Amino acid sequence: xxxxxxxARLVEELSKLPGVGQKxxxxxxxxxxxxxxxxxxxxxxAIVEARDRVTFCVRCFNFAQGELCEYCMDSRRDPTxxxxxxxxxxxxxxxxxxxxxxxYHVLGGAISPIDGIGxxxxxxxxxxxxxxxxxxxxxxxxxxxxVEGEATGLYxxxxxxxxxxxxxxxxxxxxxxxxxxxxxEVTLGRALKGRLDL
Amino acid sequence: xxxxxxxARLVEELSKLPGVGQKxxxxxxxxxxxxxxxxxxxxxxAIVEARDRVTFCVRCFNFAQGELCEYCMDSRRDPTxxxxxxxxxxxxxxxxxxxxxxxYHVLGGAISPIDGIGxxxxxxxxxxxxxxxxxxxxxxxxxxxxVEGEATGLYxxxxxxxxxxxxxxxxxxxxxxxxxxxxxEVTLGRALKGRLDL
Numbered sequence: 198x199x200x201x202x203x204x205a206r207l208v209e210e211l212s213k214l215p216g217v218g219q220k221x222x223x224x225x226x227x228x229x230x231x232x233x234x235x236x237x238x239x240x241x242x243a244i245v246e247a248r249d250r251v252t253f254c255v256r257c258f259n260f261a262q263g264e265l266c267e268y269c270m271d272s273r274r275d276p277t278x279x280x281x282x283x284x285x286x287x288x289x290x291x292x293x294x295x296x297x298x299x300x301y302h303v304l305g306g307a308i309s310p311i312d313g314i315g316x317x318x319x320x321x322x323x324x325x326x327x328x329x330x331x332x333x334x335x336x337x338x339x340x341x342x343x344v345e346g347e348a349t350g351l352y353x354x355x356x357x358x359x360x361x362x363x364x365x366x367x368x369x370x371x372x373x374x375x376x377x378x379x380x381x382e383v384t385l386g387r388a389l390k391g392r393l394d395l
Numbered sequence: 396x397x398x399x400x401x402x403a404r405l406v407e408e409l410s411k412l413p414g415v416g417q418k419x420x421x422x423x424x425x426x427x428x429x430x431x432x433x434x435x436x437x438x439x440x441a442i443v444e445a446r447d448r449v450t451f452c453v454r455c456f457n458f459a460q461g462e463l464c465e466y467c468m469d470s471r472r473d474p475t476x477x478x479x480x481x482x483x484x485x486x487x488x489x490x491x492x493x494x495x496x497x498x499y500h501v502l503g504g505a506i507s508p509i510d511g512i513g514x515x516x517x518x519x520x521x522x523x524x525x526x527x528x529x530x531x532x533x534x535x536x537x538x539x540x541x542v543e544g545e546a547t548g549l550y551x552x553x554x555x556x557x558x559x560x561x562x563x564x565x566x567x568x569x570x571x572x573x574x575x576x577x578x579x580e581v582t583l584g585r586a587l588k589g590r591l592d593l
Contacts, residue, residue: 199487201460203445215426216419227484229442230449230458236411237446241439243408244427247401247495248435249527251428260428262399284521286425288396379418 204230234366237299256327258303258320260285262295267306277334281324281353283307283341291339294386296341299337302327307345308352314345324353335363337392341369341377365392402428454517454525458483466498475499475532478520479551481505482538489537497535500525505543506550514550522551526558527542533561540567 200208202224212222229237231277236372252291257279261267268274268288278324280300288301293336304319327333336357340346350366377385398406402424427435451457452464455477459465466472476497479488486499487578502517525531526533534555538544548564555562567582 199490201449201458201465202443203448203460204458205442207445210438213438214423216422221414224414225412226445227482230483237442240408240411242433243401243405244439247405247424247428248432249533250401251399260399260402262401267399283424285428286421289421293396320521323434324545369530378422393587 198332209291211265233344250288257301258285258305259288259301260321260374264299277325277332278333278337279327279333279335280337281340282339282377283346283349284378287339287341290377290380290385293382294389295382297337302336304340304349307340307343309345319349321353321356325356325360328362333362335365337365337367337389339367339377339389341375343374360365367392455499456483456521457486457499458504464499472498475530476535477522477525477529477531478535478537480537481544481547485537497533500534500536502547505538505541505547507543517547519551519554522552523558524557526560531560533563535563535565537565540565550559580587 199205207226207229208219208222209224211217212219225344226231228313229240237349238301250262251260252259254269255264255360257266259266259268261269265308275298279302280299281302281304282291283304283306285303287334288303291297302324304321304324306314306319308314308316308319322358326337328336336353338353341350352363354366368390380388397403405424405427406417406420409415409423410417411574412420415423427438437523448460449458452459452467454467455464455465457466459467475498476495477500478489478495479499479500479502480489481502481504483501486501489495489499489503500518500522502519502522504512504517506512506514506517519559526534534551536548536551550565552562
């Protein structure tokens, strides 16, 4: 037995995190044993608090505290403009640009038959309902510029165009094969401005 | 505000971990929000449990549960042979070799004037006390092969040799699987010499 049981358990739990292997997990575990106890407890509390207090926005499916997320509650934002993203972290990336003042809609992924994700697994029905009831003028499709994201964009365009609204796609400018979450603000800002009709 | 407050707090706490920057912290936070709640709670519990239940061995200062660590409690190990390391994680590395069946002594670091760590900050007094009272025949100095670790080794050798015990230093040399062509001169010089009496 290499570790005392509580350390063994901590190493095992840490190694479940993405990008954290056995060696990194050990390094993090020994770090957490070395820092003041308050700092370690603070991390543990932050994890529990995030899980217990963070909910999904009933309107756009972003993370929220309570019923609506901060963007859906913000009356200064333009409710006629909705940006469709795959995941909540894509909203963080878009907000960093400071270029967008509309609302969001989180699909929960992109159409990917190989992963068993069809349109019915995504919040597309909810998006159509919003378009029908909320007076939306334009939907900006900001799915990731990969095969799945592009396919999802085309699928949405086919559904939304008959509803007589503008449907746009963020521009290339992002490197194809890249990831919204990791894009720099300037590139992402350009991509928002250069959006094209689908 | 980019994140809902509980998420902001989680990202901040995660970014305090070594080698975890803002982007990685965000990725880990969103991962913890996505996995089943039980998995996130399990990590939080493991952190708290490790901090609350792990103590220091009163004899060798390794991590322990209770008074003595598992090695100090293990009667099959040779108590006359003590390996001195800087940190508890060095014991994990040595145990992985399966080559050592003695006990350990954790100094808590190495002598480093630039970091304000002198001999009195390390558990050297406790080591001398063990040598005087526990019938130790040989002390193997396994501090890291850096300037600080080497200086600490020489310092210990000067203190221990008058006590009439054997003091040895783990060999520096080429890592197994390494390449002579790419080895630095100092390492290669050491590799020629092998394990030496200090």
